Amino acid sequence: MKQIIRALSFSTRKAATRMNIDYAFLFMKASGNQLRQITALVESGAILPVVDKIFPFDQTNEALAYVESGRAKGKVVIKVR
Known part of the structure; x- marks a missing residue:
């Protein structure tokens, strides 16, 4: 599955590299712990x-x-x- 997503996101990753932007696709499961971690990243400005x-x-x-x-x-x- 990860290889499929990687192939599908090739142009996005290439554009991000040209613009000096970090890009990552994350597989997520519904989890209170993960949501708390994501909330902390958004609130800290690490994720915009x-x-x-x-x-x-x-x-x-x-x-x-x-x-x-x-x-x-x-x-x-x-x-x-």
Whole structure:
């Protein structure tokens, strides 16, 4: 499986290298411990998620349609509060 992902991400890894950016694909299992570790990395600034758009909760259907359209270039966030 890792070789397949590596092959599929070749152009992404090549672009990241050209831009002097570290890129890694991670296989994750739903785990409270892993989520705590990821939270710590995000809060410390070690991981910088790319946010494409933020939608208010009442526009959840529009947010889902945007994701399904394939145009999102980062995370699509639904703001609850």
